[in-house]
Amino acid sequence: MPAATEEIQGAQEEAVALRFLTAPVRILSENGKVSGLECIRTALGDADASGRGRPVALEGSEFVIPCDAVIVAVGQRTDQSWADQVPELQWTRQGTIEVDPNTLQTSLPHVFAGGDAVSGPASVIEAVAAGHKAVAAIDGYLRQADLGVQAAPTPAQKLSGENWRPLPAGLPAEVRASSRRLDPKARVASWAEVDCGLTEAEALHEAQRCLNCGICSECMECVRACEAQAIDHYMGAQELEVKVGSIIVATGYDLLDPTPMKPYGYGLYPNVYTSLEFERLSNATGPTGGQILIRNEEGRHTREPQSVAILHCVGSRDVNYHEYCSRVCCMYALKYAHLIKEKVGPETRVYDFYIDQRCYGKGYEEFYRRCQEEGTHFIRGRVAAITDQAATADEAGKLIAIAEDTLLGQRLRVPVDMVILCVAMEARKDAVEVARIFGISQGADGFFLEEHPKLGPLSTATDGVFLAGACQSPKGIPHTVAQASGAAAKALSLATRGTVAVPSAIAWIDPDVCAGCRTCIGLCPYTAVEFDERRGVSVVNAALCKGCGSCAGFCPSGAAQVRHFQKKQIMAEFDGIMDAGQAVGM
Amino acid sequence: MEDFEPTLIAFVCNWCTYTAADLAGTSRLTYPQNVRLIRVMCTGMVDPQYVIKAFLEGVDGVLVSGCHPGDCHYINGNFKARRRIKLLKEILPRFGFQEERLRLTWIGASDGIQFAETIRAMVAQIKTLGPSQARLKMVI
Numbered sequence: 001m002p003a004a005t006e007e008i009q010g011a012q013e014e015a016v017a018l019r020f021l022t023a024p025v026r027i028l029s030e031n032g033k034v035s036g037l038e039c040i041r042t043a044l045g046d047a048d049a050s051g052r053g054r055p056v057a058l059e060g061s062e063f064v065i066p067c068d069a070v071i072v073a074v075g076q077r078t079d080q081s082w083a084d085q086v087p088e089l090q091w092t093r094q095g096t097i098e099v100d101p102n103t104l105q106t107s108l109p110h111v112f113a114g115g116d117a118v119s120g121p122a123s124v125i126e127a128v129a130a131g132h133k134a135v136a137a138i139d140g141y142l143r144q145a146d147l148g149v150q151a152a153p154t155p156a157q158k159l160s161g162e163n164w165r166p167l168p169a170g171l172p173a174e175v176r177a178s179s180r181r182l183d184p185k186a187r188v189a190s191w192a193e194v195d196c197g198l199t200e201a202e203a204l205h206e207a208q209r210c211l212n213c214g215i216c217s218e219c220m221e222c223v224r225a226c227e228a229q230a231i232d233h234y235m236g237a238q239e240l241e242v243k244v245g246s247i248i249v250a251t252g253y254d255l256l257d258p259t260p261m262k263p264y265g266y267g268l269y270p271n272v273y274t275s276l277e278f279e280r281l282s283n284a285t286g287p288t289g290g291q292i293l294i295r296n297e298e299g300r301h302t303r304e305p306q307s308v309a310i311l312h313c314v315g316s317r318d319v320n321y322h323e324y325c326s327r328v329c330c331m332y333a334l335k336y337a338h339l340i341k342e343k344v345g346p347e348t349r350v351y352d353f354y355i356d357q358r359c360y361g362k363g364y365e366e367f368y369r370r371c372q373e374e375g376t377h378f379i380r381g382r383v384a385a386i387t388d389q390a391a392t393a394d395e396a397g398k399l400i401a402i403a404e405d406t407l408l409g410q411r412l413r414v415p416v417d418m419v420i421l422c423v424a425m426e427a428r429k430d431a432v433e434v435a436r437i438f439g440i441s442q443g444a445d446g447f448f449l450e451e452h453p454k455l456g457p458l459s460t461a462t463d464g465v466f467l468a469g470a471c472q473s474p475k476g477i478p479h480t481v482a483q484a485s486g487a488a489a490k491a492l493s494l495a496t497r498g499t500v501a502v503p504s505a506i507a508w509i510d511p512d513v514c515a516g517c518r519t520c521i522g523l524c525p526y527t528a529v530e531f532d533e534r535r536g537v538s539v540v541n542a543a544l545c546k547g548c549g550s551c552a553g554f555c556p557s558g559a560a561q562v563r564h565f566q567k568k569q570i571m572a573e574f575d576g577i578m579d580a581g582q583a584v585g586m
Numbered sequence: 587m588e589d590f591e592p593t594l595i596a597f598v599c600n601w602c603t604y605t606a607a608d609l610a611g612t613s614r615l616t617y618p619q620n621v622r623l624i625r626v627m628c629t630g631m632v633d634p635q636y637v638i639k640a641f642l643e644g645v646d647g648v649l650v651s652g653c654h655p656g657d658c659h660y661i662n663g664n665f666k667a668r669r670r671i672k673l674l675k676e677i678l679p680r681f682g683f684q685e686e687r688l689r690l691t692w693i694g695a696s697d698g699i700q701f702a703e704t705i706r707a708m709v710a711q712i713k714t715l716g717p718s719q720a721r722l723k724m725v726i
Contacts, residue, residue: 443656552633554670562627570624578643
C-alpha cells in the first residue's frame with residue numbers, strides 16, 4: 001500500500017480495518033440502498049515481467065462485508081483522448097508520454113512534456129520542477145545547443161567528510177521532537193486538525209538540537225538566488241599589489257574587554273552588557289527584534305527590565321586602564337537612557353552613573369537636558385561594584401550597583417535589572433604591526449600619532465599616509481566622517497598636483513666617502529636608503545627621507561649627513577658655544 | 587669649589603625637548619644658565635663623536651634629551667639614541683669621565699616644567715661631582 005506510514009498508523013488508530021489481498025466483486029443492495037459489499041480473497045500469483053506478482057482470485061472464497069456506504073477510490077491516468085491526432089507521439093506501457101528523462105523531449109523533437117502526463121500521478125511541485133527543466137531544454141533546443149549536455153543532471157557529490165565542524169565527544173543524544181496528534185477517539189468525531197504541530201517551547205528546543213556543525217555544504221542555491229551575482233564560492237585569499245600615491249589608514253578601534261574588571265561582574269551575571277552588546281540588543285535586526293529584554297540564568301531573553309544602570313567611564317579616565325576619555329560614551333549613554341525610556345516605557349528607572357557629563361557638541365547639551373526631563377536619574381559617582389547579594393527584600397533577584405553619590409556625599413545601593421558598561425575605546429591589538437607597515441608612530445596610548453595635533457591632524461610622519469577615524473583617537477561618527485573627508489581631500493591634493501616637494505633638511509650620502517657597509521639601510525625607519533649595486537654605495541631616496549639622521553648618527557665613515565645638521569656644522573656650533581663661554585669666563 | 591659653575595651641553599631634539607625648552611622660556615620658568623642647547627632634528631642623529639668631543643673640550647656634563655619612548659617624531663630615533671648612550675656610558679669611565687656626567691632623558695614638548703627641573707637637577711649633580719678632569723689636566 002503506497003501510503004505514508006503515518007497515514008496507515010493513523011487509520012489503524014482510528015480502528016479502520018485494512019483488508020489486504022481482497023478484491024471487490026459487487027455491491028449488494030436492499031430496497032434501493034447499499035446493504036453490503038461482496039468481496040473475494042486473492043493470493044499473489046507468479047511474478048510477471050515487472051517482478052510483481054499479480055493477484056489471483058481464490059475461487060469459492062467470496063464473503064460479504066455488511067455496510068451502508070461504499071466510497072470508491074478511483075485511480076488516475078493520463079487523458080489520452082487526443083492521442084489519435086498525434087500518431088507520431090510515443091507512449092509508454094503505463095500510458096504516459098515517452099520522454100528523454102534528462103531533457104523531457106518527446107519522440108517529436110519539437111515537443112517537450114512534463115507533469116503527471118509523464119511521471120504519472122505526482123505532486124504539484126514535481127510538475128513545476130519538470131516545467132523548469134523543460135524550459136531550460138527548450139531554450140537549448142531553440143539555440144540549437146547540445147541538449148544532452150545542457151540538461152545532464154548534476155552528478156551526485158561524494159562527501160569528503162571534512163565539510164563540517166568536528167563534533168565534541170560525549171554529546172548526549174536527544175530525541176527528535178514529534179508533533180502532538182489529536183486523540184483517535186476525538187478525531188473520528190470531528191473535522192479538527194489532527195496534527196497539532198510543535199508548541200513554541202518544543203520548536204525552540206528542537207531547533208537547539210542543531211549541533212551547528214554545518215559550515216556551507218556548497219549546495220550553491222545562494223549563487224542561483226542572488227540576482228546581483230554577488231556570491232562566488234571559488235573566491236580565495238589573494239594578495240594584490242596595488243600601486244598608489246597615498247594611503248588613508250582607517251583601521252578603527254577595539255573595545256576594552258571588561259572581563260578582567262571583576263567588580264563589574266561582566267561575564268558572571270547575564271544582565272551585565274557592554275555598550276556594543278546593548279546596541280545589538282536594541283537593534284531591530286538583533287536577537288530580540290529590537291525589544292530590550294533581560295536574560296535569565298540560561299541566557300534566554302525573558303522580560304523587559306524595570307530598572308537599568310548605565311556606567312560611564314569603564315576603563316576610561318582610569319589610571320589602571322586608560323587615562324584618556326573615550327569621548328563618545330557620555331552621548332551614547334544618554335542615547336541608551338532615551339531608548340530605554342522610549343521602548344520599555346517612561347516608568348522604567350534609568351540610573352546614569354557618571355564622573356562628568358561631557359556633552360560637547362552641537363545639540364548635545366540640549367539632548368542631555370531632554371534626558372533629564374524624561375526622568376533619567378543622573379548620579380555623579382563611579383560604581384564600585386555590581387553584586388547579586390541582596391541585603392533587603394527589594395534587592396532580591398536584582399543586580400545591585402554599589403556607588404557613592406559624590407554630590408550628596410552619600411553611599412548608595414541601587415537595585416537594577418540590567419547593567420550597561422560604557423567600556424573604553426582602545427587602540428587595536430594589531431596597531432603596532434600596522435604602524436610598522438605604514439611607517440607611522442603611535443602615541444603612548446597606542447593610537448596612531450598625527451603629524452601635529454593642531455596643524456597636521458590628518459597626516460602622519462610618513463608623507464602620503466593619512467589618518468581617519470578612531471585609529472587616531474577615540475571619536476564618534478560625525479568627527480570620523482569629517483576627518484575622513486579631510487584625509488580624502490589631502491590625498492586628492494597630492495594626486496592632482498602630481499609632484500612632491502621634498503624638505504631641504506634631509507640626508508645625503510657622499511658617494512666618494514661611503515664604504516657600502518649598508519648599516520644605514522637597516523637603521524632607516526622610512527626605508528629611504530637603497531643600495532646602488534653598480535657603484536657599491538648606499539643612496540638616499542629624497543622623496544622618502546624625512547631627515548631624522550638615524551643614518552648620520554651611526555655612519556662609521558661619516559658619509560651619511562643630514563643637510564643643515566652636518567657634522568661640520570654641529571661641531572662649528574659647539575666651538576662657537578665654547579668660545580663664547582670662554583669669553584664670558586665659563 | 588664653592589663658586590664652581592659647570593658648563594653643560596644639551597643635545598635636544600627639535601620636536602620634544604627643544605620645544606619644551608621653548609615652553610619653559612615662554613612660561614618664564616627659571617633654570618640655571620649653565621646649559622647650552624644644540625638643536626638636532628632627532629636624538630637618533632647625535633653622533634657619539636659629538637658627546638666625546640664635548641667632554642674632550644672640557645664640558646662638565648652632557649645631556650641628550652628627546653621624545654618619550656613611542657612618541658618619537660621619526661618613529662624610533664630615540665631608541666637608537668638610547669642604545670648609543672648606553673654604549674657611551676660603558677666607555678666614558680675608561681677615559682676618566684664619571685658616567686653620571688652623561689645623561690639621557692625624555693622630555694615631551696609640553697613638559698616645560700620638567701625641562702627646567704631636569705636642568706636644575708643635573709647642574710646640582712655636576713656641582714657635587716666637581717669640574718671635569720679634562721679641563722684641569724688635558725692640554726688640547
